[in-house]
Amino acid sequence: MQRFQDKVVFVTGSGSGLGREAALRFAAEGAVVAGADISVESNLQTKHLVEAAGGRIHIGDSVDLTNEAQTSAWIARAVAELGSIDVLFACAGATKFSPIEETSIDEWQWVLKHELDLVFLPVKHAWEHLKNAKGNAVLVGSTAGVSGSMTNTRLAHSATKGGVISMAKQLAAEGAVHRVRVNSVSPGMIRTPATEGDLLAEGHPMRQIQKAIPLQRIGTPAEVINCVLFLASNDASYVTGHNLMVDGGWSSVLPGYGVV
Numbered sequence: 001m002q003r004f005q006d007k008v009v010f011v012t013g014s015g016s017g018l019g020r021e022a023a024l025r026f027a028a029e030g031a032v033v034a035g036a037d038i039s040v041e042s043n044l045q046t047k048h049l050v051e052a053a054g055g056r057i058h059i060g061d062s063v064d065l066t067n068e069a070q071t072s073a074w075i076a077r078a079v080a081e082l083g084s085i086d087v088l089f090a091c092a093g094a095t096k097f098s099p100i101e102e103t104s105i106d107e108w109q110w111v112l113k114h115e116l117d118l119v120f121l122p123v124k125h126a127w128e129h130l131k132n133a134k135g136n137a138v139l140v141g142s143t144a145g146v147s148g149s150m151t152n153t154r155l156a157h158s159a160t161k162g163g164v165i166s167m168a169k170q171l172a173a174e175g176a177v178h179r180v181r182v183n184s185v186s187p188g189m190i191r192t193p194a195t196e197g198d199l200l201a202e203g204h205p206m207r208q209i210q211k212a213i214p215l216q217r218i219g220t221p222a223e224v225i226n227c228v229l230f231l232a233s234n235d236a237s238y239v240t241g242h243n244l245m246v247d248g249g250w251s252s253v254l255p256g257y258g259v260v
Contacts, residue, residue: 003233005030008082008133010075012065012122013092014057015042017192018140020049021221022089025229027055034078034085036063036071036122037092058082065092065118072125085129087232088137090119094194095160099153108156115160119167127180134179138231141165141186141243143251151209161186165243172241181240183231188247190219214249 009026013019014035020042023033027050035057037043043059050057058081063074079085094114096107119139130137144154145161168184175182189195189209210218224246230236231244245251 002030003229003235004087007031007086008034008084009087009089009232010034010036010078010085010122010126011089011091012036012118014046014059015039016046017091017194018187018190018221018224019089019091020046021225022091022228023050023057024053024055025222025225026087026089026232027057028053029229031056031087032082033057034082035059036065036074038062038064065121066113068121068125071118071121075122075125075129079129084133084135085126086133086135088122088126088130088135089228089232090122090137090139092118093140095154095157097152097154097157100155103155111156112160115157116163116167119164123167123171130175130180131178136181136183136232136240137168137171138228139164139168139171139182139184141168141184143186143188143245143247145186146243146245147251168243169241176240181236183236183239183241184243185224185227185231186243186245186247186251187224188219188245188250189213190221190224190246192221212250212255213247214253217248219246219248 009031011019011022014023015037023035023046027033040062047057047059058078064070095111141164142161144158145165165184168182171182227244227246
């Protein structure tokens with residue numbers, strides 16, 4: 001199925017995890033992908049994978065998406081080469097976890113910068129192009145944005161992901177008159193290089209969390225991107241302002257007795 005034939009799709013955080021999966025999948029469905037990542041080496045690996053599969057992708061130098069000048073320059077360069085933005089998948093993000101007693105103001109501001117600013121800035125500078133194309137954006141929230149956790153201390157992360165979900169709803173409101181749709185996906189526990197290094201690492205209390213997930217397993221990047229592609233496609237042409245939970249039922253069903 002070629003739902004994105006000759007569409008231009010911008011993907012942030014394309015060098016790894018969900019962003020790399022998205023770049024591969026959008027390209028496989030006919031899109032020309034513009035990928036941004038702070039790691040040039042990782043992004044080059046994504047480029048090689050996309051092109052080896054017959055896809056098309058544009059990447060440039062390292063882009064710090066918390067830096068407005070770098071973000072606007074990336075978008076301007078990629079639009080100059082590719083002509084438009086039909087879809088923005090704002091996937092990039094980084095976080096830190098700590099209990100409230102140990103969360104310094106510096107850490108709090110770091111998390112806000114790396115989970116809110118780097119969503120706001122690409123959306124801000126892509127917005128006029130999305131309006132011109134009557135395109136759409138998909139943001140990445142989290143189960144952390146809709147519920148608290150007794151196994152992970154994550155106040156700053158919860159605040160930012162709740163903020164991203166609210167941003168999608170407000171952007172949907174502001175974009176509607178321009179026929180721009182905006183939605184978010186909220187993954188639960190997904191096995192990525194990032195989660196393998198912290199939440200799923202040996203000794204972390206979240207490592208056994210699959211026992212509390214109704215579907216009894218950890219999700220995959222492909223399962224999240226399946227939902228992203230749906231929301232970004234014309235299959236979801238009447239869907240905007242929606243937050244789609246991709247969590248195996250984790251946020252909807254209470255765990256059984258003695259599970260966690």
